[in-house]
Amino acid sequence: MTLWFARLLTATTLGIAIWAIWLGYSQKSALSLRSTEQHYGTRYGTSTSGRYYGGVWVYSPSRAEYGTFRGGGPGAGGK
């Protein structure tokens, strides 16, 4: 019983370690450039201000507000 539990715990520990190392070294949660498939995780409280549509970066509405906030003008709301 104890042996069985100790082995289960060891297997769990090894699993968690491999998973953590894979997450850290593969940088899967970084922003993948020009890719529609994202597993992005924010860093240092910094959020992306857009997303990819067919490999093209499009500003999100919250980012577009900043153009009009300063009086708008041509190009307000991003490219």
Place this chain on the structure above:
Amino acid sequence: MSATKTYTTRKFTEPAIAIRWLTFWLMSAALVASWFLGREQISQTVYVEPNAEGLAEVGELQLKPNAIGATRIRAEARVPSNHSVTYELRLVDSQGEVVASAMKEAWAQSGTWQEDGESGTWSEDDLGAGLDVRATETESLTLGVSVLDYTTTDGIAVATPVPIEVRASTGVIYRTPLFWGWIVTTILTVIAGEISHAGIGKRAIFRTIPDSDVSARGTLGGPSSLVYMRVTIDSDENTPLSFQPQLWIRNADGEDIYTQTYTLKSSGSGDERKTVLDGYFRLLEKGSYGFYLEVLPDASVDRTTLAVFDRARSSGSVEVTDIENVAIADVDGLTDLEADSQPSGPETEA
């Protein structure tokens, strides 16, 4: 004493214990190695005018698809207290198209507080930003920063340029999962260690008494079973430097088949000391065996605990004594035993 044999073996090592240590070292190595990875490409301070459409160029970033790590852009705005600044990190390609952008609402605030006649000042800020990107093709992108909004805390727009420190490195590892992984792995390793220290195997004998002599009987043994004996001696502040516990093992017929006097360095401090004796045996014939233990000198001994585990596993290389179910000649003293040690005596043969 002809019926025993002592040797060092790894045969009974529990693989789970070795794997657990390997896991811990792997996780630690991965965490330590992550500090040394990453190559700095850009380190510069730019002064950025508040203009949502403008872009202050920091430098060219060479990107390459890599299996390991990502390009990390870190920035830190330098603003006076009670100001907030919203700035954006932007990657632009050679055609001027935005490839990626990330936004940070940064602020710095300070003030005074008063409570029960005491007073002081406080200041807090959150000015750093970061963006990790992974390239899908080899390319060169321009890294730029723009300040979207710069105001005082009261909402009054400020027109002065904001100094922003920008650094970019390639091949950077995401350390957060490694850090948490290390903590979880360490906790689980400690728990698993406690479990295996408590004895992996079937507890065949357990007896604890507030005295220096302890004895108990149980069914255990067999040629493939490692028998692990753990004796815990609780003693007070008059504990001598070492104990000389003597052990006898008796078979189903009450005959002594093994005796051993150990010299055990006492451990612990204060008036509650704990000394542990570990012993590993193989009782080649499965059956009922009695363990008799006498701790000497006994004056300081408050409690003696005897635990014997059958079909145990070791955490590494251990010294194992094989004991055959053969009565030893004389139980009264080791001197007599040694005199009788030639296997000529008729009693020594079963």
